[in-house]
Amino acid sequence: MDKATADFRNRFPALSQQVYGKPLVYFDNAATSQRPDCVLEMQKTMTEEACANVHRAVHRLAMDATELYQQGRQAAADFIGAPADEVVFTSGTTAAINLVASCYTRRFLRKGDRILITEAEHHSNLVPWQLACEIYGTELLVAPVADDGNLDMAAFRRLLEDGVKLVAVAHVTNVLGVENPLAEIISAAHAAGAVVLVDGAQGIVHSRVDVRSLDCDFYAFSGHKIYAPTGIGILYGKRSLLEEMPPYMGGGDMVDRVSFEKTTYGPLPLKFEAGTQNIAAAACLAPALKLAAEVRDDAALQAGLDATDRLLAEQLATIEGLHCPSLANPLRKGIFSFWIDGIHPTDAAEIMDKLGVAVRTGFMCAEPLIRKYTEHGMMRASLMPYNTPEEVGIFMDALRRAIKMLR
Numbered sequence: 001m002d003k004a005t006a007d008f009r010n011r012f013p014a015l016s017q018q019v020y021g022k023p024l025v026y027f028d029n030a031a032t033s034q035r036p037d038c039v040l041e042m043q044k045t046m047t048e049e050a051c052a053n054v055h056r057a058v059h060r061l062a063m064d065a066t067e068l069y070q071q072g073r074q075a076a077a078d079f080i081g082a083p084a085d086e087v088v089f090t091s092g093t094t095a096a097i098n099l100v101a102s103c104y105t106r107r108f109l110r111k112g113d114r115i116l117i118t119e120a121e122h123h124s125n126l127v128p129w130q131l132a133c134e135i136y137g138t139e140l141l142v143a144p145v146a147d148d149g150n151l152d153m154a155a156f157r158r159l160l161e162d163g164v165k166l167v168a169v170a171h172v173t174n175v176l177g178v179e180n181p182l183a184e185i186i187s188a189a190h191a192a193g194a195v196v197l198v199d200g201a202q203g204i205v206h207s208r209v210d211v212r213s214l215d216c217d218f219y220a221f222s223g224h225k226i227y228a229p230t231g232i233g234i235l236y237g238k239r240s241l242l243e244e245m246p247p248y249m250g251g252g253d254m255v256d257r258v259s260f261e262k263t264t265y266g267p268l269p270l271k272f273e274a275g276t277q278n279i280a281a282a283a284c285l286a287p288a289l290k291l292a293a294e295v296r297d298d299a300a301l302q303a304g305l306d307a308t309d310r311l312l313a314e315q316l317a318t319i320e321g322l323h324c325p326s327l328a329n330p331l332r333k334g335i336f337s338f339w340i341d342g343i344h345p346t347d348a349a350e351i352m353d354k355l356g357v358a359v360r361t362g363f364m365c366a367e368p369l370i371r372k373y374t375e376h377g378m379m380r381a382s383l384m385p386y387n388t389p390e391e392v393g394i395f396m397d398a399l400r401r402a403i404k405m406l407r
């Protein structure tokens with residue numbers, strides 16, 4: 001392990017623990033990342049010091065909590081190049097997409113209008129649109145994905161011409177880890193008169209995001225996949241759209257004036273933030289995203305991650321009967337999903353767990369995509385810059401041992 005990776009890794013206390021007496025190898029980062037010291041410190045501050053509700057009181061603790069909360073919003077806005085009032089706090093990517101599926105559809109779409117997604121979407125970017133179609137009479141179209149995980153752009157463009165008013169697409173897909181050509185997707189969608197929501201749950205971790213230059217209409221992501229705690233997410237939306245959309249939920253903090261006859265709503269983004277939010281987790285976005293920005297610009301850490309990724313790719317290719325559809329795809333970002341002939345992935349993962357190795361298995365919230373390849377689900381190993389070549393060695397030994405026991 002190089003020094004940059006070793007120093008970075010030391011900032012994550014959870015990574016130095018043992019499980020079943022074995023050193024932990026955490027390769028389930030696409031599900032949730034581990035939390036660094038600076039985020040743990042902020043969680044402590046928000047619990048032991050600035051523990052109060054935001055916006056509502058004039059006392060010191062409330063003012064401190066409000067300031068830290070707003071710093072979290074500003075950090076998220078800076079991280080994606082957006083103005084802070086176009087950044088709405090949600091509980092995560094799922095809640096952000098549901099907000100748009102509900103409020104945008106209600107305001108802008110009509111019966112028979114079409115919504116276009118892709119075959120590689122997470123259930124969070126599929127089921128909310130199915131629900132919207134049930135409620136508002138819209139129709140869902142699905143663009144196919146090639147075996148290596150690349151979106152079939154010719155088919156995508158053909159489908160766009162079919163009355164599509166909204167496109168919802170992953171930035172980086174969660175099973176195959178492939179980055180979609182967002183610039184091309186967004187300009188084609190806009191030319192066809194459709195708005196674009198980007199599911200950035202994985203993309204925010206692996207790519208530089210500037211929503212203004214991308215010109216996407218909505219961008220959704222979760223804090224917990226990028227060093228922050230669970231329970232906080234972001235919906236970026238263009239002001240002109242957010243202003244026209246009705247609120248998602250009613251309650252405290254989202255209002256301007258309230259009477260029994262009529263209620264008017266607060267300014268953006270408060271209109272979409274009814275009730276007490278996850279204040280502590282929101283404040284943690286500031287240290288988490290500051291660190292993420294440093295990591296993104298750290299050539300040594302990025303080179304370490306690339307080397308670990310290459311090593312894992314080479315090693316997986318040596319396993320007989322292993323199929324990893326996006327293994328050689330140059331657009332794959334730190335995610336390896338695969339299956340092995342004759343081995344049930346969950347049985348293998350249970351053995352690997354006892355050897356200290358954490359991976360994800362099953363349908364990974366993308367059942368229609370995975371069933372295209374295999375009926376038993378896949379195993380997914382996903383990397384962050386704190387993962388090391390030594391861990392790849394332990395992972396591969398554990399995988400080989402599981403295969404030997406199960407064959």
Ligand SMILES: Cc1ncc(COP(=O)(O)O)c(C=O)c1O
Nearest residue numbers: 092093094122124174201202222
């Ligand atoms: C591509 C993608 N979209 C959406 C989600 C849902 O994120 P959350 O559960 O944080 O709302 C995930 C989580 O794995 C994901 O990978």
